[in-house]
Amino acid sequence: MERIRWIFVGQLGETFDDGGRMLLVEARSDLRRGPMHRAKAHLILSAIRHRAAELGDRAEFHQVENIDDIVAGRNDLEVIDPPSYAERTLARSIGAAVLPSRGFVTGEAEFTEWADARKGRPIMEDFYRWVRARTGILMDSDGSGNTPAGGQWNFDHENRQPPPKKAVSLGLPEPWWPEEDDIDREVRADLDRWQAAGEIQLVGEDGPRRFAATVGEAQRALDDFIESRLGDFGPFEDATLTGDWTMAHSLLSAPLNLGLLDPRQVIDRVEAEYRAGRAPIGSVEGIVRQLGGWRDWVWHLYWRLGEDYTDRNALGATEPIPRELLELDASAIEANCLSQTIGGVREHGWAHHIQRLMIIGNWALQRGYDPKQMNAWFIGMFVDGTEWVMPANVVGMSLFADGGIVGTKPYAAGGAYVNKMTDYCGGCRFNPKVRLGPDACPVTAGYWAFLDRVEPAIRGNFRMAQPLAGLRRLSDREQVVDQERRRTGL
Ligand SMILES: Cc1cc2nc3c(=O)[nH]c(=O)nc-3n(C[C@H](O)[C@H](O)[C@H](O)COP(=O)(O)OP(=O)(O)OC[C@H]3O[C@@H](n4cnc5c(N)ncnc54)[C@H](O)[C@@H]3O)c2cc1C
Numbered sequence: 001m002e003r004i005r006w007i008f009v010g011q012l013g014e015t016f017d018d019g020g021r022m023l024l025v026e027a028r029s030d031l032r033r034g035p036m037h038r039a040k041a042h043l044i045l046s047a048i049r050h051r052a053a054e055l056g057d058r059a060e061f062h063q064v065e066n067i068d069d070i071v072a073g074r075n076d077l078e079v080i081d082p083p084s085y086a087e088r089t090l091a092r093s094i095g096a097a098v099l100p101s102r103g104f105v106t107g108e109a110e111f112t113e114w115a116d117a118r119k120g121r122p123i124m125e126d127f128y129r130w131v132r133a134r135t136g137i138l139m140d141s142d143g144s145g146n147t148p149a150g151g152q153w154n155f156d157h158e159n160r161q162p163p164p165k166k167a168v169s170l171g172l173p174e175p176w177w178p179e180e181d182d183i184d185r186e187v188r189a190d191l192d193r194w195q196a197a198g199e200i201q202l203v204g205e206d207g208p209r210r211f212a213a214t215v216g217e218a219q220r221a222l223d224d225f226i227e228s229r230l231g232d233f234g235p236f237e238d239a240t241l242t243g244d245w246t247m248a249h250s251l252l253s254a255p256l257n258l259g260l261l262d263p264r265q266v267i268d269r270v271e272a273e274y275r276a277g278r279a280p281i282g283s284v285e286g287i288v289r290q291l292g293g294w295r296d297w298v299w300h301l302y303w304r305l306g307e308d309y310t311d312r313n314a315l316g317a318t319e320p321i322p323r324e325l326l327e328l329d330a331s332a333i334e335a336n337c338l339s340q341t342i343g344g345v346r347e348h349g350w351a352h353h354i355q356r357l358m359i360i361g362n363w364a365l366q367r368g369y370d371p372k373q374m375n376a377w378f379i380g381m382f383v384d385g386t387e388w389v390m391p392a393n394v395v396g397m398s399l400f401a402d403g404g405i406v407g408t409k410p411y412a413a414g415g416a417y418v419n420k421m422t423d424y425c426g427g428c429r430f431n432p433k434v435r436l437g438p439d440a441c442p443v444t445a446g447y448w449a450f451l452d453r454v455e456p457a458i459r460g461n462f463r464m465a466q467p468l469a470g471l472r473r474l475s476d477r478e479q480v481v482d483q484e485r486r487r488t489g490l
């Protein structure tokens with residue numbers, strides 16, 4: 001019997017195509033799983049429909065209410081192991097033939113072997129170096145064994161600079177954007193109709209589609225990143241400017257997570273730029289670290305930490321997500337850093353890493369928003385949000401709800417960090433240096449109130465000894481905590 005390959009969102013590119021027939025299902029119930037950004041709904045539908053059109057006669061394409069309507073009872077399907085627990089369960093429950101997963105630099109079995117052979121907590125940096133040595137990515141051969149290109153594994157001291165002083169943007173060319181076509185117009189009309197009928201509820205703006213929905217567009221986006229932004233990626237990786245929403249980031253996470261680009265393609269291209277002397281090692285290593293390190297790392301942790309990992313709540317954070325975040329209502333937020341970031345998410349369904357981690361994540365950590373809810377919120381609000389990418393990033397790295405599996409300490413920061421790495425504070429009615437009174441910065445005061453609240457849970461963490469010593473030295477600790485309690489209701 002000839003099997004039909006059932007492909008999932010996340011498997012829409014060439015890596016997942018070995019020829020032969022493909023089953024694609026657009027299920028409307030997927031748009032109702034939780035709060036969802038309209039740009040994300042648009043991107044996913046556009047990508048599925050474009051893929052079906054490209055495959056032509058090779059595609060068996062269905063637009064239905066539920067995926068089960070199409071796959072239940074079939075015995076002719078095979079899958080490349082899909083990227084979420086729910087999809088894996090469904091594929092196995094109908095007896096589909098299962099091939100090993102693809103779309104990452106390292107395989108699942110390889111990672112398990114590596115992690116099982118280690119004693120103690122697996123560490124991303126060790127994994128990253130193992131990936132580099134094993135694959136030869138960005139490695140030089142010096143006769144005595146392999147050494148990392150440029151002589152070191154890490155170029156953080158060159159990277160992660162603050163934004164240029166008094167600049168409103170990095171001054172780079174406008175990124176390449178896709179041109180919408182008839183498929184996009186059809187998707188927009190469908191979403192309008194379903195929303196008007198109350199069948200789906202989406203938030204955020206559905207402006208022109210900004211992220212690649214086809215392999216061809218993903219290649220153009222990659223070319224554009226390499227030509228225009230790669231050189232500045234490393235130095236400004238952590239910097240933020242109000243007038244520059246993309247900075248020098250690649251904007252490739254959505255096409256990567258849709259499966260339109262393979263991470264090895266991106267890695268090989270940036271390495272070739274370095275070898276040709278056209279790109280600095282700091283930027284190239286930065287991208288290799290993000291893709292061969294972080295992206296693979298959070299993928300493997302998703303499976304290793306288990307489906308119930310998102311139930312963890314080491315800091316007892318139970319606050320519901322406020323309306324302003326659920327509705328992406330930036331105008332209702334006074335703190336300029338958060339307002340600007342949420343405004344950007346409202347407009348694009350995207351924010352860069354530091355906005356996600358140090359603005360939204362830090363805010364949610366300080367205020368004790370429920371980690372499981374935040375995980376779902378991030379999945380729904382970001383065009384690149386997936387089930388597998390979020391738990392380690394949100395529950396682990398950002399909210400420290402796992403008590404120290406992904407990170408070694410909470411990523412908590414006060415207004416001084418925001419003031420150093422962004423230009424937000426200049427346009428804010430609060431003062432990042434003030435923790436008490438009408439001008440008190442909610443991020444600075446929130447930092448101390450957070451430490452005060454979680455002190456019993458983190459007292460034993462030696463990396464928190466210094467911040468906690470600072471807390472004990474605060475002369476106005478009680479007043480700051482009271483003030484924040486009144487402001488947040490915590
Ligand atoms: C709270 C939080 C939520 C996040 N949500 C997502 C998400 O929904 N989807 C997503 O792909 N990434 C997510 N990330 C990781 C990272 O922020 C985004 O990948 C990145 O901002 C996407 O923009 P870019 O493509 O321009 O990335 P760049 O800054 O250009 O980085 C290059 C690539 O590296 C990969 N990458 C870098 N860091 C990570 C990471 N920590 N985890 C996984 N991949 C990484 C991405 O594929 C990205 O495209 C999240 C991080 C945090 C802290």
Ligand code: SF4
Nearest residue numbers: 335337415425428441
């Ligand atoms: S002053 Fe505080 S609230 Fe305002 S932008 Fe700076 S860190 Fe954010």
